[in-house]
Amino acid sequence: MLQYVLRRILIAVPMLIGAMSIVFFAMRVLPGDPCVAMMGDQATSEALADCTKNLGLNRPLAVQYADYLWRSVRFDFGNSFRQGYPVRDYIARMFPHTFVLVMASAIVAALVGIPIGIVSALKRRNPLIDYPLRIFALLGLSMPVFWLGILLLIVFSLRLNIFPLIGAGDLDGVLAMIGSGEVFLYPRDFLVAVGDVLHHLTLPALALGFTLAATVSRLSRSAMLEVISQDYIRTARAKGHVERVVVYKHALRNMLVPLLTIIGIFVAIALTGTVLTETVFTRPGLGKMLVDAIGARDYPLAQGAITVFTMIIIVVNLVVDMLYAVVDPRITYR
């Protein structure tokens, strides 16, 4: 087991370095000088040379590369070209917004997707149930999250005026209150702020959650189908259990183990989804930060955002692999 964990970590490290190298070199082939992008075409050549030197772009590529890797390990991505503040601070500020969105949409996806997957697996011979559920799954897979988001905005924000059009509420304030212990002093203010955050979160979480639910329902359907054909299910039936007990006590628990493996895929899809969702709902977050940074040619910021995305995905996959080994002892690892 320990050996397996070590092996997985050893595989993850070069992957991380490789992925970061791809980001670095992709950013360096970018057409256009960052300094020109920042200072405009009219900048004097001295000013440009100065800027290049300040940003360290005049050093040999190998040195820049090594420097980038070493700094990334310490979460030091340099300063934003535009605003001049450390990229790390932006990421730290944006991360909670994206985290909350991913979590909320994961809850929506699980609540919608898992039951649908189970029912469609159990009732697969009943076309009246199976067909609508399959159609739902296909629609969810095919509907772009940004379109669904816009439709939700049109209906619930513009027509019915129930949810806000943009923003994310005062999440920073909520976190600060938790950090400083003011939660206990002003519980009412705290609840109001949390309510506001949730109010802003509802539509984005529904949009992203619904598109993710389709994937979850498909995967849980195939997980359920696999479990239901196992010998112990037949044994349970042979012992005379009613179907409900077979499903809830025997099948469901075993089905959750394979579902665990999809968390890795899920996080990858969800993070990609946040790029689009945050843009549609004009919500602060890592995804929107990335898109804005690319638009503004703010390379350190874009590089930092992409690196953090990649790190999250690789680390989550690593953790899931390990969890899987812990949860299911039947599996032996080479």
Place this chain on the structure above:
Amino acid sequence: MAIVRRADPVDLAIATAGEAARSARRGRLRRWLPISIGIVLAATMVVVAAAAPLIAPLSPSAQYADAVLKGPGAADRHVLGTDEFGRDVLSRIIWGARVSLEVGLVSVVFAFAVGVPLGIVAGVLGGRVEMLIMRGADMLMAFPTLLLALIIVTALGGSLSNEMLAIGVALTPNFVRLSRSLALTIREQDYILAARALGSGQLRVMARHVFPNALYALVVVATLYIATAIRTEASLSFLGLGIPPPTPSWGNILSEGRQYIKCCPWITTFSGLAIMVAVLAFNLVGDALRDLLDPRLKGE
């Protein structure tokens, strides 16, 4: 004395025959309905894209100053309304089908052409070559498709060919992985042994035996990736990183219409609908093909 009517054997036979016929019909319907819908939708899209100059009622770039942000109406010149420059939304969506389909097909062909040979080489040769290829693929797999395509498009700049290349590269590792795993099972077959015994070299084995036997499954999966490619293209264009306006693509029509959702929701609604129908079409065809031709892939 109770009178029990015993079922006539002829009756019974007819009943079962009817039942069997009905369930067979249901089975056929279940099997062919989704693929038929998918094929009809996909074929419609291909025809619309190919015949855009003939079908589109107006030029996609013509600006009608008298009809800026006009709502949809069947009686008017603009069936699906106009955008902020007075351009006909229907015509733009029809022309946009070209971009989506071109990017979808070319990027998948690219990923197929690069990924499959690499995957087969890795699967058949094994050893260091395999390790090298697979670690490379794993590294690219660490990025979700959209993110990788986004990085590449940012690096190269937004244009039709760059977008194709970016999405193609982003999809390549998927083909490497799949063709490798297929090659791993195929290379253990007896006919491969027979081919080797007859003196076939590695290259011949790969090209003449492994590749044709993997082709079925690969084509099925390629259909599904066309859907992914179309969706990724739309997402890139939506983020403003795809084909620059004024060339219409569904993503940038939707993105431009976003500012006008309050007054004129038809721009975003119809362009988004087009994206969804196209993705749905290829998903339906791919899904159905997979179930029909290759049950092995069902768990993928």
